[in-house]
Amino acid sequence: ETGVTQTPRHLVMGMTNKKSLKCEQHLGHNAMYWYKQSAKKPLELMFVYNFKEQTENNSVPSRFSPECPNSSHLFLHLHTLQPEDSALYLCASSLRQGDEQFFGPGTRLTVL
């Protein structure tokens, strides 16, 4: 088990639901990341937070809304998702932006 945890591990939601993914790191890191991993595609970086400030939004649709209340916690709020948003969502953290990243186990999201 690494120092990055994600909940829930699995989530099934309808297109009209609102849900949130949570990520917590216990490593004292200052940068946190959200990635989307779809089948047969490279990992897609979604958002980057450095010292609680968003430093990267990789043209992510507004139905994904990140929140970083402190350096240890990162949320991804989901609203009105589409079936093509079904994927594994990975959270990662690093001591500084650019250092090696430590990943959580991911949340497997299915949108019906």
Next chain:
Amino acid sequence: AQTVTQSQPEMSVQEAETVTLSCTYDTSESDYYLFWYKQPPSRQMILVIRQEAYKQQNATENRFSVNFQKAAKSFSLKISDSQLGDAAMYFCAYGGGSNYKLTFGKGTLLTVNP
């Protein structure tokens, strides 16, 4: 923009044998990092090895070593004495630029045959 290419979607190796996974990248920067990550079927992404571009010496971590050719922009991973637990998806990643964003390749699925 940086790109990372892993030309081998799948590889297989016999237990105890050696296998090399290929990775090439494209960049105009001189200062950057390169990584190999492993993602077993459990889905937890694990850092295998890291290389700083300014270091000429190839990084090694036990049975894992890299062949870093900066001029050729090549960063291959060699796994010696392959074990069943090495079976996983392996991702090559580049970290650089003003914000040192990581760019990942598409991955190579490694199968280890007993």
